[in-house]
Amino acid sequence: MCGIMGYVGELNAVQIVYKGLEKLEYRGYDSVGIAYKDNFTVTIAKEKGRVMDLAPFVKNKSSDLAIGHTRWATHGEPNQQNAHPHCSNQNQFILVHNGIIENYQKLKVEYLSGYSFKSQTDTEIIVNLIEYFALTMPINEAIRKTMSLLEGSYACLVLDKKNLNCIYFFCDKNPLLLGIGKNGIALSSDITGLVGVADQYIVLEDKTFGIAYLNRYSLYDLIGLKINVKPKPILVTAADIDKKTFHHFMLKEIYEQPMMIRSILHKYFIGDEENISMKLLNKIRKCDKINIVACGTSMYAGMMAKYFFEKLCFMPAEVFCASELIYSTPLISKRPFFIFYSQSGETADVLAVMKKVKKQKFPMLAITNNVESSMGRLTDFCLDIYAGKEIAVASTKAYTAMIVVSAILARAISGIKTNLKSNLKGVSLAMEKVLHNKEICLGIAKELTDASDAFYIGRGIDYWVSLEGALKLKEISYIHTEAFPSGELKHGPIALIHKDTPVIAIITQEGTNRIIRSNLTETISRGAKGFVISSKSLSLPEDTFVIPNVAHYLSPLVSAIVVQLIAYYTALLKHNDIDKPKNLAKCVTVE
Ligand code: F6R
Numbered sequence: 339m340c341g342i343m344g345y346v347g348e349l350n351a352v353q354i355v356y357k358g359l360e361k362l363e364y365r366g367y368d369s370v371g372i373a374y375k376d377n378f379t380v381t382i383a384k385e386k387g388r389v390m391d392l393a394p395f396v397k398n399k400s401s402d403l404a405i406g407h408t409r410w411a412t413h414g415e416p417n418q419q420n421a422h423p424h425c426s427n428q429n430q431f432i433l434v435h436n437g438i439i440e441n442y443q444k445l446k447v448e449y450l451s452g453y454s455f456k457s458q459t460d461t462e463i464i465v466n467l468i469e470y471f472a473l474t475m476p477i478n479e480a481i482r483k484t485m486s487l488l489e490g491s492y493a494c495l496v497l498d499k500k501n502l503n504c505i506y507f508f509c510d511k512n513p514l515l516l517g518i519g520k521n522g523i524a525l526s527s528d529i530t531g532l533v534g535v536a537d538q539y540i541v542l543e544d545k546t547f548g549i550a551y552l553n554r555y556s557l558y559d560l561i562g563l564k565i566n567v568k569p570k571p572i573l574v575t576a577a578d579i580d581k582k583t584f585h586h587f588m589l590k591e592i593y594e595q596p597m598m599i600r601s602i603l604h605k606y607f608i609g610d611e612e613n614i615s616m617k618l619l620n621k622i623r624k625c626d627k628i629n630i631v632a633c634g635t636s637m638y639a640g641m642m643a644k645y646f647f648e649k650l651c652f653m654p655a656e657v658f659c660a661s662e663l664i665y666s667t668p669l670i671s672k673r674p675f676f677i678f679y680s681q682s683g684e685t686a687d688v689l690a691v692m693k694k695v696k697k698q699k700f701p702m703l704a705i706t707n708n709v710e711s712s713m714g715r716l717t718d719f720c721l722d723i724y725a726g727k728e729i730a731v732a733s734t735k736a737y738t739a740m741i742v743v744s745a746i747l748a749r750a751i752s753g754i755k756t757n758l759k760s761n762l763k764g765v766s767l768a769m770e771k772v773l774h775n776k777e778i779c780l781g782i783a784k785e786l787t788d789a790s791d792a793f794y795i796g797r798g799i800d801y802w803v804s805l806e807g808a809l810k811l812k813e814i815s816y817i818h819t820e821a822f823p824s825g826e827l828k829h830g831p832i833a834l835i836h837k838d839t840p841v842i843a844i845i846t847q848e849g850t851n852r853i854i855r856s857n858l859t860e861t862i863s864r865g866a867k868g869f870v871i872s873s874k875s876l877s878l879p880e881d882t883f884v885i886p887n888v889a890h891y892l893s894p895l896v897s898a899i900v901v902q903l904i905a906y907y908t909a910l911l912k913h914n915d916i917d918k919p920k921n922l923a924k925c926v927t928v929e
Contacts, residue, residue: 339365339366339367339410339436339923339924339925339926339927339928340365340367340407340408340409340410340436340437340527340927341359341362341363341365341367341407341408341436341526341527341528341531342362342405342406342407342434342435342436342493342494342495342514342525342526342527342531343355343358343359343362343405343406343407343524343525343526343527343531344404344405344406344434344495344505344507344524344525344526344550345358345403345404345522345523345524345525345535346402346403346503346504346505346522346523346550346551346552347402347519347521347522347523347524347552347553348402348521348522348552349521349522349535350400350401351374351375351400351401351402351403351404351522352372352374352396352399352400352401352404353396353400354404354524354535355372355374355404355405355406356372356389356392356393356396356406357534358406358524358526358531358532358535359372359389359392359406359407359408359531360389361530361531361533361579362408362526362527362528362530362531363388363389363408363918364530364587364729364730364731364917364918364924365408365410365527365528365923365924365925366410366731366918366922366923366924366925367408367409367410367923368386368387368409368410368411368416369384369385369386369387369408369409369411369416369417369418369420369421370384370385370387370388370389370391370392370406370407370408370409370421371383371384371385371392371406371407371409371421371422371423371434372384372392372395372396372404372405372406372407372423373404373405373406373423373432373434373497374396374399374401374403374404374405375401375402375403375404375497375502376399376401378502379499380432380497380499380502381399382423382425382432383395383396384418384421384422384423385418385421386416386417386418386421389408402522402552403497403502403503403504403505405423405432405434405495405496405497405505405525406434407421407422407423407434407435407436409421409422410923412438412460412928413438413442413458413459413460413461414457414458414459415458419456419457419458420457420458420459422434422435422459422461423497424456424457424459424461424462424465425465426465426466426468426469427453427454427466427469428469429499430469430472430498430499430500431465431468431469431472431496431497431498431499432465432496432497432499433461433464433465433468433494433495433496433497434461434494434495435461435464435492435493435494436491436492436493436494436512436513436514436527436927437490437491437492437493437511437512437927438460438490438491438492438928439460439461439463439464439488439489439490439492440489440490441487441488441489441490442460442463442490445463445467445487445488446463449467449470449487450463450466450467450470453466453470460490464484464488464492464494465496467483467484467487468480468481468484468496471483471484477498477501477506478506478547478549478558478562479562481496481506481508481547482508482547482558482560482561482562485508485510485545485547485560486560488510490511491510491511491512491686491927492508492509492510492511492512493507493508493509493510493512493513493514493527493542494507494508494509495507495525496508503551503552504549504550504551505523505525505549505550506547506548506549507525507542507547507548507549507550508545508546508547508548509542509544509545509546510544510545511544511689511712512527512927513527513528513541513684513711513712514526514527514542514546515527515528515529515531515532515539515540515541515542516539516540516542516548516550516555516557516569517531517532517535517536517538517539517572518536518537518538518539518540518555518569519535519536519537520537522535522552522553523536523550523551523552523553523554523555524536525550527925528925529572529574529727530574530579530727530729532572533572533574533575533576533578533579534576536572537571537572538569538570538571538572539569539570539572540557540567540569540570541710541715542557543565543567543715545559545560546558546559546565547559547560547562574727578726578727579727579729586730586906586910586916586917587728587729587730587917588730588732588734588814588902588906588916588917589906591728591729591730591734591735592734592735592773592899592902592903592906593773594725594726594735595734595735595738595769595899596766596767596769596770596773597766598724598725598726598735598738598739599738599742599762599763599765599766599769599895600763600766601724602723602724602739602742602743602746602762603759603762603763605722605724606743606746607746607759610755610759612746612747612749612750614721614746614747614750615719617719618703618719619750619751621675621701621718621719622653622675622703622751623751624673625653625671625673625674625675625701626654626671626672626673626674627653627654627655627656627671627673627674627675628644628647628653628654628655628656628674628675628676628677629655629656629658629670629674629675629676629677630643630644630655630656630657630658630676630677630679631657631658631660631663631676631677631678631679631688631691631692632657632659632660632678632679632680632688633659633660633661633680633685633687633688633926634733634809635681635733635736635737635806635809635810636679636680636681636685636688636733636736636737636740637657637659637660637679638737638802638803638805638806638809639679639736639737639738639740639741639744639806640657640677640679640740640744641657641802641805642740642741642744642745642799642802642894643655643657643677643679643705643740643741643744643747643748644656644657645799645802645891646744646745646747646748646891647744647748647751649891650745650748650749650751650752650754650756651748651751651752652752653751658691660678660685660687660688660690660691661687661929663691664687664690664691664694664929670700674700675700675701675702675703676692676695676700676701676702676703677702677703677704677705678691678692678702678703678704678705678706678713678717679704679705679706679740680704680705680706680707680708680711680713681706681707681708681723681725681728681733681736681740682706682707682708682711682924682925682926683704683706683707683708683709683710683711683712683713683714684708684711684712684713684925684926684927685713685925685926685927686926686927686928686929687926687929688713689712689713689716690929692704692713692716692717693716696716701718701719702717702718702719703717703718703719703720703721704716704717704719704720704721705720705721705723705740705743705744705747706720706721706722706723707722707723707724707725707728707736707739709722721743721747723736723739723740723742723743724739724743725739728924729917729924730916730917731813731917731918731919731922731923731924732810732813732814732905732916732917732919732922734810734898734902737806737898738895738898738899741894741895741898742762742895745758745762745891745892746758758889761888761889761892762892764888764889764892765888765889765892765895765896767886768885768886768887768888768896769895769896769899771885771886772883772885772886772896772899772900772903773899773903775883776903776907778882778883779883779900779903779904779906779907780903780907781882782842782869782882782883782904782907783904783906783907783908783910783911784907784911785840785867785869786811786815786817786840786904786908787815787908787911787912789817789838789839789840790817790818791817791818791819791820791834791839792808792811792817792818792819792839792840792841792842793808793819793820793821793822793831793834793835793839793840793841793842793861793866794807794808794811794819794820794821794822794841794842794843794844794901795821795822795823795824795827795841795842795843795844795854795857795858795861796821796823796824796843796844796845796850796854797823797824797825797847797850797853797854798847798849798850799846799847799891799893799894800844800845800846800847800850800854800893800894800897801821801822801823801824801844802894803844803894803897803898803901804821804822804842804844804901805821806898806901807819807821807842807844807897807898807901807904807905808820808821810901810902810904810905811901811904811905811908813905813919813922814905814906814908814909814914814916814919815905815908815909815912815914816912816914816919816920817908824843824853824854824857824858825853825857827857827860827861828857828860832860832861832864835861835864835865835866836864836865837865838865838866838867839861839865839866839867840866840867840869841858841861841862841866841867841868841869842868842869842870842871842901842904843855843857843858843868843869843870843871844871844872844897844901845870845871845872845873845876846872846873846876846885846890846893846894846896846897847890847893848875848876848890851872851876855870855878858870869882869883870882870883871883871885871897871900871901872884872885873885873886873887873888873890873893874886874887875887883900885897885900
C-alpha cells in the first residue's frame, strides 16, 4: 500500500526513481508521482493511474536528485490533485508520504489557519507544517517539530528548493529503508526498490529523522541526537524480483513452492533436530493456549497451524481475525501465547493487536516472510518462513511456507520425532506432479470463466483449503466465490445453487470422503456443475483432479497448488491484471 522511492547520487535519479516505483507497483496503488531537481528548481509530474503513465514526462530527463510515490487512496479519491508529491503553500518544500495522519484536521486548525489546500489528503498538512515551522527555525528542527506533532503513521521524503543537494526523510510506524550504494543514497519503502541501486541498507527505526546527500547520510532521533546504525548487505538480487520466463509473478511463485519446501527444511533442520530456539519452545510449552492472529490468506494458514498444535502437540489453539480481535475483548486464558502470521509483517490490523498484546506483556512470536518488518521488530520471537520475495498481490508461496514452518514448529514443541521431514519431501514431489498436470486446472478454469458465483466445499482441513481457494479465485478472477463446510450447505447456502453454478469439492481425508461426495451430489441434483479434487487413495475415476497421496495432515499443501492454479488460469482467461488485482494491495498498512 503506497510506495516511496528517492535517490540522490551520481546516477540518473529520475530513471532510478521511475524504475524503483515500477518495482514497488506490486504493493498496490492507484496514482503515481515524481519530483526531480531540474536545474535550480523542481519539476513535478503526477497522474492517476499506472507508473507507465509517467513515462512521457520522465523520458530523456536526468537529474541527481528525485523522489517518487505510488499512492493507494485513503484520504480523498484517486486523482491527480491528491497524488503525491505535494507542495507547501510557498512552493519551498515538496513531500511524498506513506501512512495516515490521524490528527491532521486538528493540526490544520491549530497551526495552518492562513494556508490554502489543493488536495483532500492528510499529507498536505505535513508539508505545510514544515514550511510553517521553517519560518522560525532551521529545516532540521522544523521537520523534527512537525514529527513531534503528528499522530498516526508516516514515512516521508522531502525536498527543499533552497537546498537541492539532499533529501530529508523521516518515519514513524511506516517502513522506510535507506540504501547505500557506490554512487549514491536511495530511500525506499521496501528492499525491492533498493535492488540494483544499493549494496547495503538500514531499516529505519520509528521516529528517525535523516538527511541523505550524494555520498553520505546522517540519522537523528527526535530530539536531534545522532544515531549510528550498522548497515547490512542487501541479499535480494535482481533475479529474485524478476519474472524470468513466466508471464506473471503469481505463476512463478506457484512454481517456486516445491523448491521452497526443500529450502525451508534446509533452514529449519539440522539432521533430525529442528533448528528453533529452545527458549521459544519452552515459552510455548509453558502456555495453556496458543492464540493465532492474522488476516486473509495468512489467517487461513493459521487455521492449519491450529490443527498442528492441537493434533501434534495436544495444545489448545484458537484462530483470531486480527481486525475483529482488536475491537473485541475475548476471554484470555491464564497463560496465553500469541502467534502472529503475516507475509509482509506490516499489516496494520495485525500490528494493532500485537501492540495491545505487547502492552499486556504476553509472550509472542511472529511468523513472517519479512523478519525486518515492523512485526519482526516488535515481537519477542520471530520465525522466518523463507518463502523468498513474493511479488504477486495474491499470496501463494507465503501461504504454504507458513503451513510448513508451523508443522515444523509443532513437531519441535511436541518433542516427538515424527517423520515430518521425509513427509515434507514427499509433499514437495507431489507438488511437482500437480504442476505437471496444470492443464487440468486450465480445463476447470474454462468452466468457471462465465460463472457469476462459484463455491468451494470441504470438511475439516479440506474446508480450510477451500477458504483459501475461494479467496484466491475471488481476488483475481472477480468471480464471487465462497467456501462452505459441505455439511452447512443444506442449512442455507444450497439456496444459491442454480443451473451450472460451479461447486468444487476438496476431498483428501478418509473420514470425510463419503460425506463430502454426498453433499456435492446434493448440489449437482440442483443443477450445479461439480468438480472434485481428491487424493489418489480416495479418488474415483470421474474425479477432476487427482493429487498424489501424502501424509494426510499435509495434503492441504498439495491441494493448495490446485486451487492456486485454478484461480490463476481463470483470471488469465478473463484477461485480468493477475499480479495487481483491482482494489487490492500487497502490504495493507491501514486498519
Ligand atoms: C490474499 C492475501 C491477503 C493477505 C492479507 C494479510 O492473497 O494476500 O489476504 O494474506 O492481506 O497480509 P499479510 O500476510 O501481509 O499480513
